[in-house]
Amino acid sequence: MTTRESLIARLAAHRQQHVLAFWDALDAAGRARLAAQIESIDLDTIDRLYRNGPDHEDFGPLMARAEPPPAVRLADAERSEGALRAGAAALSAGRVGALLVAGGQGSRLGFPHPKGMYPIGPVSDRTLFQIHFEKVLAIRARYGQPVPIYLMTSPSTHAETVAFLDRHRRFGLPEDELILFCQGTMPAVDARTGRLLLKDRDQLFLSPDGHGGIVSALEASGALDHMRGRGIEQLFYFQVDNPLVPVCDPTLIGHHLLANSELSTVVVAKTSPHDRVGNAVLVDGVVRIVEYIDLPDAAARAREPDGALKFWAGSVAIHVFARSLLERAAGNHQLLPLHVSKKKVPYLDDSGRRIEPADPNALKFERFVFDLLPAAENAIVIEAQRRQIFAPLKNASGAATDTPEWVRAQMRRQYHEWLTAAGVAVDADAAIEISPWTALSAEELQEKIERGQWCVGSGTELP
Ligand code: UD2
Numbered sequence: 001m002t003t004r005e006s007l008i009a010r011l012a013a014h015r016q017q018h019v020l021a022f023w024d025a026l027d028a029a030g031r032a033r034l035a036a037q038i039e040s041i042d043l044d045t046i047d048r049l050y051r052n053g054p055d056h057e058d059f060g061p062l063m064a065r066a067e068p069p070p071a072v073r074l075a076d077a078e079r080s081e082g083a084l085r086a087g088a089a090a091l092s093a094g095r096v097g098a099l100l101v102a103g104g105q106g107s108r109l110g111f112p113h114p115k116g117m118y119p120i121g122p123v124s125d126r127t128l129f130q131i132h133f134e135k136v137l138a139i140r141a142r143y144g145q146p147v148p149i150y151l152m153t154s155p156s157t158h159a160e161t162v163a164f165l166d167r168h169r170r171f172g173l174p175e176d177e178l179i180l181f182c183q184g185t186m187p188a189v190d191a192r193t194g195r196l197l198l199k200d201r202d203q204l205f206l207s208p209d210g211h212g213g214i215v216s217a218l219e220a221s222g223a224l225d226h227m228r229g230r231g232i233e234q235l236f237y238f239q240v241d242n243p244l245v246p247v248c249d250p251t252l253i254g255h256h257l258l259a260n261s262e263l264s265t266v267v268v269a270k271t272s273p274h275d276r277v278g279n280a281v282l283v284d285g286v287v288r289i290v291e292y293i294d295l296p297d298a299a300a301r302a303r304e305p306d307g308a309l310k311f312w313a314g315s316v317a318i319h320v321f322a323r324s325l326l327e328r329a330a331g332n333h334q335l336l337p338l339h340v341s342k343k344k345v346p347y348l349d350d351s352g353r354r355i356e357p358a359d360p361n362a363l364k365f366e367r368f369v370f371d372l373l374p375a376a377e378n379a380i381v382i383e384a385q386r387r388q389i390f391a392p393l394k395n396a397s398g399a400a401t402d403t404p405e406w407v408r409a410q411m412r413r414q415y416h417e418w419l420t421a422a423g424v425a426v427d428a429d430a431a432i433e434i435s436p437w438t439a440l441s442a443e444e445l446q447e448k449i450e451r452g453q454w455c456v457g458s459g460t461e462l463p
Helices: 004-012 028-040 043-052 059-064 077-092 128-143 158-167 211-221 223-230 250-258 297-301 323-330 369-375 404-421 442-450
Strands: 096-101 149-153 178-182 185-187 198-200 206-208 234-239 263-269 278-283 286-290 313-322 338-343 362-367 380-383
Touching (some): 043 338, 077 128, 096 128, 128 149, 149 158, 149 211, 149 223, 158 178, 178 211, 185 362, 211 223, 211 369, 223 323, 234 250, 234 323, 313 323, 313 369
Parallel strands (some): 096 234, 149 178
Antiparallel strands (some): 185 206, 234 313, 263 313, 278 313, 338 362
């Protein structure tokens, strides 16, 4: 059993005893909670990060050696037919699963629930979760094989996500094809002193350990075993906030397979030097992603002689992973370095007063899943058109982009383009939504219209 003395001994070695300041006033449940949190923390690692800074290489020298990456064009006519066949074969053989990350706290959006519960469908108010699940179900129906969804939550989104998906009966997804697992957490420390911060008298301030936490969470939850047991070899990875994501797109998966790649990452052309997307680059012959906040200004602004951005390739956080890479990473945690960022974190001071800092006061630690790129065999970059695959919901109404209104407008625009391409005349401002059950792409919609499997209504949700 954990005693106060054993906790003090553990903490004192790292000068962190202050987190027990209110121990005597806690009830048994409070003590148990705090003790469990303290025991789950790797205090050596926290010390090391505070003293030495992040685990990863310095981005200045790294970007000085960087080149723009070679990229396969998703729509490259010459190669895409073969890619489509390869991807379709993997889906028809039941070898593909979906990895959906939904553990973030969505603080910029200001929505007090998991982001996946946000009603974004321009006509139907479908939630992000429903849109993603229906895309997977449509792929499942088309290829006649299960496509299990491995859905990562965090302690702050888990219970509500489970209850929401239960309430909606997983939108029709069979029970054994939805594997929910919760990621781990990391503490925050005071940026000036390195002291752990208390959220409450019986709680440390903990936040999700970044989407790179997926590797250890997949292993600890048994999800990797589930993949092995089901013969799932490739995982289509995406973020919960992007309703345009082409989930399990066969051509994309096919490019990954044809390149014999263990990690393929999708990029779009950046629209400005400081676009809030990761930067796919080639360093010493190796593909990697440098997050926008880490990109040195000079590199962000570097131009080619024709005026185009040198580092043009913006990562939209859509990847295809080979299971083999996730397995290797699960056995070697060094492959995912910890990044450090300075954030505003409210906390209790030693007298129990709640402090709401006006400026960033704390260091938070996160792992990024794309840091697995250098460890991947034959990693490739696939370029797609931004307007076709990317409209992330990040900001509350009022911001210039990435707001609910902006995302709905992007969705309507896409449906409008699909209909127009299929020869259907629609008013530019018509309220349109195309369900994933109807079509997952412009081509599919066109085929259905040509075969007479679908006809146009107006002003209402299409079937
Ligand atoms: C992410 C990418 C950025 C770009 C952009 C596109 C990182 C570090 N940045 O930026 O390069 O591709 O997305 O939209 O990836 N999440 C978890 N657990 C965590 C943290 C995040 O599951 O601990 C999920 C979160 O639910 C979301 C996704 O990861 O689905 C991205 O998180 P974010 O919105 O905080 O990332 P952002 O917009 O800074």
